Amino acid sequence: MSAALARLTSHGTDRRAAADAFRTRHHGGVIGYVGADVPVEYLTAAGLLPLRLSGDPGTPSTDGDRYLGTGLDPAARSVLTRLLAGDFGPLDGIVVSRDSEASLRLFYALRELRRVDPALALPPVHLVDVLHLPHRTTTRYVRAKLGQLRATVETWAGRSIDDRALADAIGAHDRLRELLTRISALRRSQPARLTGTQTLTVVAATTALPVERATALLEELLTEADHLPEHEGLRVFLTGSPHDTGHVYTALEDSGLLVVGEDHDWGDLLSLRRTAAPTEAALAERYQYNGPSAPRASIRARAAHTRRAARECGAQALVSYARVHDDAPGWDYPAQREATGLPSVLLSRQPYGALGDEAAEALAGLVRTTQPTGPRARAEAAR
Template sequence: MSLSSLLVRALSDPLNAVGSRRAIGYLGWNVPVELILAADAVPVQLGALPGCGTELADRFLENSFSAQSRIVAQRWLDGGLDALDAVIFSRSDDNAQRLYYYLCELQRVGVCKGPKPLLYDLARIQRGTSVAHTMESTRALAAALRVDESRLPAAMERVAVREKMLAELSKRRTADEVPLGSVAYRIERGARTDWSEEFDRSLQEWLSNCATGAPRKRVLLVGSAPADDRVHNAIEVDGTVVVGEINEASFLAPRAAVSGDSVETIARRYYDRTNAISTLLQSPADLVSAARALRADGVIVWMVATDTGLAWQAPRIERALREASLPTLMLTSKPQTLNADTLDQIAQFRRTLEVA
């Protein structure tokens, strides 16, 4: 099957790739997929689906929940996730953490059934006790998933191979001739959803033959992780190309030093990852350096209203980018769905880049 067909299958519904195998879902960006693979299960990242209503979820969730969380709740309540053995919720994702507690309570009072909810309690503070807590949480999660520790080295290698290809894709986007950003981001989303070896083969073939072009203008997209291709498609008009993203979804986990204990290595890797992206988003100087490395002609900072943690960083990010003379469009406190006003702002920003 071609990579394009695999992406359609995975992104139309991540459960399409499950088949009859044991499957474990997860919500959030910092969940150790290695543990799911070592538990002889199919990892399924849950998120937004095209055309999925949220009528049941709206009865229980406030407006502060993200669109992805609302859709996961909807599918949980209507039985659409019953095929999953369990679902892991990342504590480092505020929406995922809150949804975990809501669903546990709804199960307790008998409103719904569904898979077993599990919380991955990854600490975010940079101190020794946080590292120790994350290692303890990782061991607890491994036990809950019934991980076969003898399978962990192979699972870690499996993830390393996938991320090596994604790193190659990111490298291609720094060149003079680049693939469309919407295509690259679609591949990154699919790579978190379809963990089949067929996907690896198709991605490798695509990397060997991918179509590229010289963009007229290069844009860096910073902030919230888009749930689909619409933000990229709105930007990529008349030769403008998104050459990179800085958000929790697109950030590859750094390779932790391998210790004799595989669970400890995995725990350290995800602890380092969540702190690395937090540090980057809180360091405007590093964002400027990233934009320079990508030779960005402009930066769009897109933050959805439900991503409350990012809002505190917006003024510092804007000031640093403007002081660096990087044309910047601030789109903050936005709804998940692009509205006419946002589309007009993006179009006007593209026109200013053309005359710059």
């Protein structure tokens, strides 16, 4: 493994370590956030570290279940459990985006727990509501919400955010998105230079590191790209529920698949869109038109995006993974299957961070049906 990939993998799997290092150097200043609709540029411009909060599929979400109920997305319940356990270290604030019903309910739970039980020592929490309709009135609404976030962040940081600092932060995060797009291309190459699991872990690392450090490590990794090992497998495009850990990717790739692309916001969707100009107005439009995510976009928009992205990845099959209590992927899947025309499978009601027994059988069937048949086909595949 290359030196840069090893460091990024370490940061991606132990994301608190980067936050602890920042906290030590700056005597605090770490802000947790939930959802890709949070404009992290404001946090960077204020000299704070944006730390995207993730769950832990391997740990029972007892406290999260108590306060959110068991009928909600288990990823959100896991995040609340980890916050109450102090797994992320001391945070100076939490920003939650209204990107899904689960995120919204998480915000309300955090706000109420902070109010009724000061002993929990939860930090202040702010909700940012980004709408994704293609209207000028929507842009004005989003700009107003971003203005409220800016004011809140200034209060937390104890300093104002001037336009120059915001412009620099916009440029820095757009540079990071550009590099992430180039990193993702390494798994789309044939043969692939990164696995889907490695790519997802690299992306996760960049949501825990200061933007300058993340950028430097990605640049270093790109210089080492020619020396990365080659990876083979049935090339699949993954759609459906988002994945805040690499557990499912690892299970998929252990079964003979190679995840060459996805359409959730812990993966390619996180870096898909740039900011047209280093201004607050352009930043509002960047987040307004970001996506299309499963909870917020139309079936038609999702299908069109999946068709285009799967083709660009050279995908040979489509896998839709729907976590328990996440119904949106099931509505999208028929249109996505028809749009791509690829051999496909829907894995519904899956446990958080894992594949059920029936899912493993369905994937084995997908691999069998996509294998070349006949001597000539096998010979062409071998070449």
